[in-house]
Structures are given as structure tokens and as C-alpha cells.
Amino acid sequence: MAKVDAAAIAAGTSGVALMENAGGAVADVCARDWRDVRRVLILAGPGNNGGDGFVAARRLAEAGHDVVVALAGDLASLKGDAAEMAERWMGRTVDLVEAPFGWAELVVDALFGAGLSRPLDGRSAAAVRAANDSGRPILAVDVPSGLDGATGRPLGDACVRADATVTFVRLKPGHVLLPGRALCGRVHLADIGAPDSAIAAARPAAMLNRPALWRSSFPEPSIEGHKYSRGHVAVWSGPPLAGGASRLAAASALRAGAGAVTLVGPRPALEHHAAHVTAVMLRELDPRAGWSDFLADRRVNAWVFGPGAGDTEASREALDQGFSSGGCAVLDADVFSIFEDRPEELGAAIEDGGVEAVLTPHEGEFARLMGGRVEKDASKIDRAKAAAALLGATVVLKGPDTVVASPDGRAAVADNAPAYLATAGAGDVLAGIAAGLLAQGMPCFEAAAAAVWLHGEAAKSFGRGLTADDLPYAIPAALRALENGDRS
Ligand SMILES: NC(=O)C1=CN([C@@H]2O[C@H](COP(=O)(O)OP(=O)(O)OC[C@H]3O[C@@H](n4cnc5c(N)ncnc54)[C@H](O)[C@@H]3O)[C@@H](O)[C@H]2O)[C@@H](O)CC1
Ligand SMILES: Nc1ncnc2c1ncn2[C@@H]1O[C@H](COP(=O)(O)OP(=O)(O)O)[C@@H](O)[C@H]1O
Ligand SMILES: [K+]
Numbered sequence: 133m134a135k136v137d138a139a140a141i142a143a144g145t146s147g148v149a150l151m152e153n154a155g156g157a158v159a160d161v162c163a164r165d166w167r168d169v170r171r172v173l174i175l176a177g178p179g180n181n182g183g184d185g186f187v188a189a190r191r192l193a194e195a196g197h198d199v200v201v202a203l204a205g206d207l208a209s210l211k212g213d214a215a216e217m218a219e220r221w222m223g224r225t226v227d228l229v230e231a232p233f234g235w236a237e238l239v240v241d242a243l244f245g246a247g248l249s250r251p252l253d254g255r256s257a258a259a260v261r262a263a264n265d266s267g268r269p270i271l272a273v274d275v276p277s278g279l280d281g282a283t284g285r286p287l288g289d290a291c292v293r294a295d296a297t298v299t300f301v302r303l304k305p306g307h308v309l310l311p312g313r314a315l316c317g318r319v320h321l322a323d324i325g326a327p328d329s330a331i332a333a334a335r336p337a338a339m340l341n342r343p344a345l346w347r348s349s350f351p352e353p354s355i356e357g358h359k360y361s362r363g364h365v366a367v368w369s370g371p372p373l374a375g376g377a378s379r380l381a382a383a384s385a386l387r388a389g390a391g392a393v394t395l396v397g398p399r400p401a402l403e404h405h406a407a408h409v410t411a412v413m414l415r416e417l418d419p420r421a422g423w424s425d426f427l428a429d430r431r432v433n434a435w436v437f438g439p440g441a442g443d444t445e446a447s448r449e450a451l452d453q454g455f456s457s458g459g460c461a462v463l464d465a466d467v468f469s470i471f472e473d474r475p476e477e478l479g480a481a482i483e484d485g486g487v488e489a490v491l492t493p494h495e496g497e498f499a500r501l502m503g504g505r506v507e508k509d510a511s512k513i514d515r516a517k518a519a520a521a522l523l524g525a526t527v528v529l530k531g532p533d534t535v536v537a538s539p540d541g542r543a544a545v546a547d548n549a550p551a552y553l554a555t556a557g558a559g560d561v562l563a564g565i566a567a568g569l570l571a572q573g574m575p576c577f578e579a580a581a582a583a584v585w586l587h588g589e590a591a592k593s594f595g596r597g598l599t600a601d602d603l604p605y606a607i608p609a610a611l612r613a614l615e616n617g618d619r620s
Pocket of ligand 2: 494530531532533534549550551552553554555556557558559560561562587
């Protein structure tokens with residue numbers, strides 16, 4: 133944002149104009165979301181975030197609100213645009229320690245924004261705690277004070293818990309990554325008149341995972357196609373009594389549009405599968421040949437390994453065979469135990485086999501695979517990117533804010549998964565959807581991002597009470613949402 137601001141100013145939009153628009157947007161949200169509120173307390177910090185607060189104060193007062201500004205520090209030490217805006221504020225200003233929380237009906241948090249560089253301490257920390265404890269609704273300017281907008285984590289103990297946040301130009305990672313997203317409340321994005329050329333000057337760290345990111349490569353069935361032209365997915369089945377996970381992946385790959393899906397495994401496991409699946413095919417493993425013959429069949433164009441696979445000698449051998457067969461692969465679950473603390477070796481196996489791989493670890497599996505190689509204080513976006521670069525594969529770092537990262541540096545963050553998607557087996561479904569899309573020719577990053585989005589939409593369409601068994605049946609509703617739905 134500093135780059136965008138600088139480029140906007142260089143292109144002729146003054147900093148004062150940007151700040152006027154930013155503060156105006158804050159006042160608009162106050163008036164729209166809190167119609168009946170009259171008494172507004174604005175907590176203003178020492179920098180430009182405070183400057184936005186002074187603008188909001190003036191605009192709200194002009195609209196007939198009773199406004200008090202509680203300033204951290206003294207007026208004389210304000211600089212630049214913020215000093216200018218403070219000068220234009222004609223209403224009441226008190227010291228931060230005298231902030232009248234009891235009087236206020238709404239608190240605007242304009243203490244710190246993008247310039248936060250260390251944990252809040254002393255009077256700002258006390259004011260933030262008092263604001264949180266006041267029970268008054270809080271509207272944060274840009275980011276809740278105390279939150280690091282780049283990582284989505286508070287820098288220290290004190291952080292505003294906002295009901296809503298108004299941010300400018302583009303969302304920041306902290307608005308979508310947890311716990312930031314929860315601390316922001318409803319997020320409003322305001323255009324403050326930064327020209328497109330200025331916005332283009334900054335390369336975003338990540339994109340929101342929305343259909344616009346991958347819709348153009350989403351597979352459309354062709355009227356002249358047949359089942360094998362829609363792709364054939366092979367799912368490695370582990371031993372009997374651990375078959376549910378691979379079955380969920382297989383069913384989901386089919387629902388995501390693969391023309392054919394086969395579960396491959398030892399006969400005792402297939403006997404269990406046979407009692408459950410119909411459209412999914414079963415292929416008994418030849419104990420001498422393994423599954424490489426099957427994968428070598430050119431009509432198999434994606435394979436899934438990990439869900440319910442087990443960390444056994446047979447499993448390791450089958451995984452090796454998978455790597456030497458090449459193709460597209462979704463690697464999940466037990467793959468991260470097999471390669472515990474050996475990501476370089478996993479990356480080498482992927483590279484040597486020429487495999488186009490999508491890896492789908494949750495945080496625990498990510499830590500197991502990566503050991504201490506990725507700085508744990510880095511943002512989730514940066515951790516996923518670092519792993520993708522090391523592994524030469526698309527990494528899907530799962531959770532409520534699933535990040536998809538490509539080795540080419542692209543990243544997408546999802547914000548559409550409902551909390552009840554955290555249910556056993558949901559990850560196996562995700563692996564299957566991704567494989568189904570890969571088999572239809574979607575590139576890894578796009579397939580992984582689309583799978584994550586569809587997975588979240590499927591869960592939402594089903595609603596609470598969802599189990600992983602329900603998820604494959606909910607995929608058609610997510611596909612309909614994609615077809616009819618938002619073009620964002
Ligand atoms: N032209 C611009 O730069 C625009 C900036 N805008 C606003 O400006 C904000 C960024 O402003 P600034 O860069 O001035 O930064 P802030 O207002 O976020 O912070 C002000 C200063 O506080 C100090 N500080 C950092 N952490 C502290 C801590 N824990 N305790 C005490 N002091 C601390 C730093 O020296 C920092 O520069 C954005 O978040 C946005 O609200 C908007 O007005 C739009 C235009
Ligand atoms: N709090 C949450 N809100 C939304 N989605 C979540 C949450 N926690 C986990 N998920 C999603 O649920 C799925 C769980 O997958 P995983 O952890 O692999 O479970 P399993 O191994 O049981 O399938 C992932 O897609 C993850 O992104
Ligand atoms: K703030």
C-alpha cells in the first residue's frame with residue numbers, strides 16, 4: 133500500500149485527497165451501518181491512520197453526529213497530511229486516557245493502521261483494552277489496531293476486536309487470514325481514488341480465491357467427448373478397514389467431473405469398497421507388478437495418493453511407483469508421514485518423475501513435512517509459497533483460510549469455507565475434487581484453487597449437520613453456483 137500511495141501521489145493524486153476519501157468512506161460506513169447512533173468516539177493515533185480518524189470526525193460532525201476525538205500524543209507532534217486534517221477538525225479533542233467510552237455509542241479505531249511496527253504498549257494498549265471491554269461497537273480504520281495487516285496476527289497482546297473494518301484500495305492479507313479475519317468483523321473495501329496505474333505498480337502478495345482467478349481454465353464437458361476424454365483418476369486404496377478416506381476421494385473426483393475413477397488396491401480392501409461404491413471402478417492390485425502398469429495406461433491422467441494409504445512398506449513402494457509413472461498427482465495425508473522432515477526428497481521425487489503435483493497438507497501435516505525449514509512466524513501465505521518453491525509443487529495449506537500457492541509465486545486465499553467444514557474426511561473430499569479437475573486438464577494451481585472454492589461452496593450449500601459423507605453429494609450445488617453465480 134505504501135507503494136500504491138506513493139505512485140498515486142506521483143501520478144498527481146494528493147495525499148490529502150486520498151486521506152479525505154479514506155476518512156469520508158469511514159464516515160459513510162458509520163452512517164450506513166449504525167443509522168441510529170449519534171455519539172461517536174474516535175480514537176486517533178500519531179500517524180496517517182489517525183489522520184483518517186480526523187477526517188471521519190469532521191464528516192460525521194457535519195452530518196449532525198456528536199463526535200469526540202481522543203488523541204494518542206499531542207497535536208503538535210502530528211505530521212504531514214494528518215497534521216493538516218487535525219487542523220481542519222474544529223470539534224472536541226481529548227487525550228487518549230480520557231476517552232469517554234461510557235458516553236460513546238460507537239467507537240472508531242483510528243489508532244494504528246499499516247504503519248504498526250511493534251506491539252502496542254502503555255496508553256495505546258490500555259485504550260484498546262478499554263475499547264474492547266466497553267461493549268460498544270467498534271469500527272476499525274484500515275486494520276484493527278494491533279493487528280499486523282501482512283500476517284493476520286496481532287503483534288502483541290493488545291488488539292482491537294472490531295465489528296467492522298473499512299479498508300482502502302485492496303484487501304490486505306490480514307483481512308482474510310485468521311485470526312485477522314475474525315478480528316476485523318465485516319470488511320468494507322473503499323475506493324479512495326488511487327488511479328489504476330498506481331495500483332498496478334504494486335504486485336499483490338496474494339489474490340482472493342474467487343472464480344475469476346480460474347474460471348477460464350475450468351473444464352467444460354464437450355458434446356463430442358466421451359468418458360475417457362473427461363479424464364480418468366486412479367485413487368490408491370490403502371488396507372481394508374481404512375478405506376473410507378480413499379472412497380471419499382474417489383467419489384468426489386467423479387462428482388468434480390472426471391469421466392472415470394478407479395480405486396486400486398489389494399483384494400481385501402476392494403471387497404470392502406465393493407460394498408459401497410457403484411460408479412467408481414475397482415482394480416485389484418497385482419502384487420508383483422504393483423500399480424505402475426495401471427498408471428502407465430495413458431488413459432489414467434491423474435492419481436491420488438495418501439488418504440487412508442497408511443505409512444507401510446507397501447505404501448512407500450506404491451508411492452515410488454506413482455512418482456516414476458509421472459502424470460498429475462494429488463498427494464495428501466500419509467505422504468506427509470512418509471516424507472516427514474524430508475521435503476527436499478519429496479521435491480526431488482516429484483521433479484525426477486516429472487509429476488505435476490498438488491499437495492494438500494493441513495497445518496499439522498505441513499509442520500511434519502517441512503520440519504523447521506519454513507519460518508513459523510511468517511504469514512500463512514509466505515509459508516505456503518516457501519513450501520511450494522522448495523517442493524516444486526502446488527501447495528494447498530488447509531484451514532479456515534486455505535492458501536493455495538504455486539511454485540511460480542502466485543497465491544490465493546479462500547474465505548468461503550464455513551466452520552462446519554472442519555469434519556473428519558473433508559480433506560479427502562478436497563483431494564478428490566482437485567484430482568477430478570486435474571484429470572480434466574486444469575493446470576495445478578487453478579485446479580487446486582477451484583477445488584478449494586467448490587469444497588467451501590459445497591459445504592455451504594448443505595449447511596450445518598454436514599459430514600464428509602454428504603460433501604460429494606453437495607458438489608453439484610457448488611457447480612451450479614459456479615455456473616449461475618457470482619462473476620466476481
Ligand atoms: N497517503 C497515504 O499514505 C494514505 C494513508 N492512509 C492511512 O494511513 C495509514 C498508514 O499511516 P502511517 O504510515 O502513518 O502509519 P500509522 O498511522 O499506522 O502509524 C503511525 C506511526 O506510529 C508509529 N508506531 C508504530 N507502531 C507503534 C506502536 N506499537 N506504538 C506506538 N507507535 C507506533 C510508527 O512510527 C508509525 O509510523 C493507513 O493504515 C491508512 O489508514 C489513508 O489515509 C489513505 C492514504
Ligand atoms: N475452522 C474451519 N473452517 C472452515 N474450514 C475448515 C476449518 N478447519 C478445517 N477446515 C477445512 O476442512 C478440511 C479438513 O481437512 P483435513 O484436516 O485434511 O481433515 P481430514 O483428514 O479428516 O479429511 C480442509 O479442507 C480444511 O480447509
Ligand atoms: K486502526
